[in-house]
Amino acid sequence: MTVVVTTPTGHVGSRVVRLLLQAGARPRVLVREPARLDEETRARVDVRRGDLTDAAFVRAAVSGARTVFWVDPTPHTAPDPIDASLTTAAPLVEAARAGAVERVVLLSSIGAEKRHGVGHIDALAGIEERLDATGADVLHLRCAYFFTNLLLDLEGLARNVLTTAFEPDRPMPWVDPRDVGDIVAARLLGDTWRGRVVQAVHGPEDLTFHQVARILSEALGRTIRLDPVGVDAARDALRTTGLSPSAVEGIVGMTTGSRDLMPEQPRDLLTTTPTRLGGWAHAVLRPLLEGARPFRP
Template identity: 80%
Template sequence: MDEEVDEGDVSMSIVVTTPTGRVGSRVVRLLLQAGVRPRVLVRDPARLDEDTRARVDVRRGDLTDAGFVRDAVAGARSVLWVDPTPHSAADPTETSLRTAAPLVEAARAGEVARVVLLSSIGAEKRHGVGHIDALGGIEELLDATGADVLHLRCAYFFTNLLMDLEGLSQGVLTTAFHPDHPMPWVDPRDIGDVVATRLLSDTWRGRSVQAVHGPQDLTFHQVAQILTEALGRPVRLNLVSDDAVRETLRTAGLPPSAVEGIVGMAAGSRDLVPEQPRDLLTTTPTPLGGWAHAQLRPLLEG
């Protein structure tokens, strides 16, 4: 029986942030299956299942604690950085940049050799895409450190649909995105597959950018039709204006900077053509219809 890689082996030491998230949890599982014991940064270790907790190097702390982050990533060969800042945070872009600062400092000081950043399509615009602007800023900061960095610019998550289960249960898909503009959609599990593969590979150097586009570009009209078929119920599109979204978010009590950060993501993406083309490397396999039937339909039928 093969032995797991010693966690003290710096050549294979891998740090995973947000290890209980949709992408992070997939990455941790794949690393464990590859025989690597990752170092996971987690605020509440109880959120890790018992089997996982026994097999990883747990560092308990908050990613907004600069001292904790700097200590936790020190000496790592590779770090997966997933920005933990919620879109609803007060001044989310500033918070995202401040939260990433200790990682940037560690990379600049040579305490971290490689960083894989979970970025987003639109980050290449640098400005005008709401909270995504923060990811563009983090890309620039990491690029200047001299460390090996990989920016994974990910598509629109399938799981964003889970934020409106009430509307979907009534057969309504609400969006402020342009209904006829095709955009890439992706399953977070597929992102996790790409991340784990890149973390385990020792061949890439310098600055790299790779998109994770999912299997196809879809308009919101097409998404509504796919959901109609996958869910076995009619789903119609409900288009809302930026001002309507602003009013809803303000009524919910979000601060102005958070409101504009959320509105800006849709407004700045309406004419977006991703910098990285769709090709063998950027296309992942899971179709939206299959995901919706397996993951979304049981939640609506329950």
Template identity: 50%
Template sequence: MRIAVTTPTGNVGRHVVAMLLRAGVCPRVLVRDPGRLAPDIRREVDAVVVDQRDAEAVVAATAGVDALFWVDPPSAGEDPLVDYELATASVVSAVEANGIERTVFQSSVGAEKRHGAGEIDGLAGTELALDALGATVTHLRCGYFFTNLELQLDAVCAGVIPVIFPLDEPLAWVAPRDVAEVAVTRLLSTDWSGRCVQAVHGPADLTWPQAAEIVSAATGRPLRVERISDDAMRNLLRSAGMTDGLVDAVVGMSTGLREGFVPEQPRTLDTTTPTTLAAWAYDVPRPQLSRTVQ
């Protein structure tokens, strides 16, 4: 079985690669910088240097593969949705030109809204384009990644996480490793076809204060959440060096999914995955925070 994996050093992609290797599959990894691959992984995979927004290069890199794990690469540009359109054109060209039998696309809860959810609108565009091909594709509608907290490590150290999401509205929180497990199951299975949507909700829906309490207990650091205004969040993101376009895209992910948004897929046995936020927080940010003290 020939399987191609994009973003192989990302939060999900690195787990996908490792799981495929353990399954006896040598994946073809599409990577912008092979030097970011761990040396032991690089020896075991077929690494191809590719810019995922270069459709011609992606078509060449995926020639002959049976299945594709596609993640739209992150954007730091002025208009992230334009970058998403370029990535979408690449995956559509590859699936169509190479007759790829199965594609697993890492999407997000909120993509079903199609418009008005900031950066998630870019994922919705990829979903729609793959659907228009009539391709065999599974869209993974993922919850809020635990690893997003690593981007706020300074705030965690300071003891206060600023958010613009309502503090009493629960979110589906999920470990990227669990997303990878669902993706690999689909990639290795040949017993499905057509368009599928698979939500990946993690073990529990949590409000921000509940999540902060869990992380605080796991790390031994006092932590609380403070809701701030949308404009205050925009100023924080700009001060971190984000472009105005990226600020709007990031803020839009929260503003578009609050106050009345209902996910298309309810939580079920099939959408619930096992890794808890407490276990992840103990394994990942706890050691990171310990190093900041030393």
């Protein structure tokens, strides 16, 4: 059974690769820079070096695989992120339609169920629809807001400020990417699912950004002040960085499009994962902040 893993050095992919190896599998990993894999991992996997935006590479690398774990590598800052995501996934879709791939596990997102109006997440909705039409067995994992998104503003957190354009009082599900990786690995190795399957991954609890700031304050040993910013201000700030209008709207749309979102699947035994934000922040975020710059309580 050949399992292909894309983005094997990412927050989710690295966890998936480790679990597959520990289960006795030898995954085929698609990676642009093999040196980013640690030496032990590199010796135990089937490395295919290439770029996921190279259609010929993707077609050859996934051909003959039983299952592919697909993570869209497109950065939100791409000039036209939705088009880039759909174009990058096209060779996988073609391989699945041709029968060269039997099963696909897609790392999707909560919000994809809306299909339109959720910024760059609209691309994941489009990939879902294209994969659904191939006839392959497809599992869409619609994940919550990643804990690791907090790492995108280490400078702000080092100044004890948490900035967000999300509504600060609206609860939303948060999840540890390692927990997502656990589910991915189980699904990749499992042989019971067929057809089109959707599984949400909601994390342990829904949190408002006010609650997140309080949790971080306790876990980090410093008072984190929440700084909500309006959508217009966020849009203006992104424009000043030189991003294209499509990139700006792709980023802002993920916030505005989520305001009225009710996830398609409820929180239950299957969608709830165990790791809490406070424990993650103490184990992962706190050492990064304390090592990056002087600590100010």
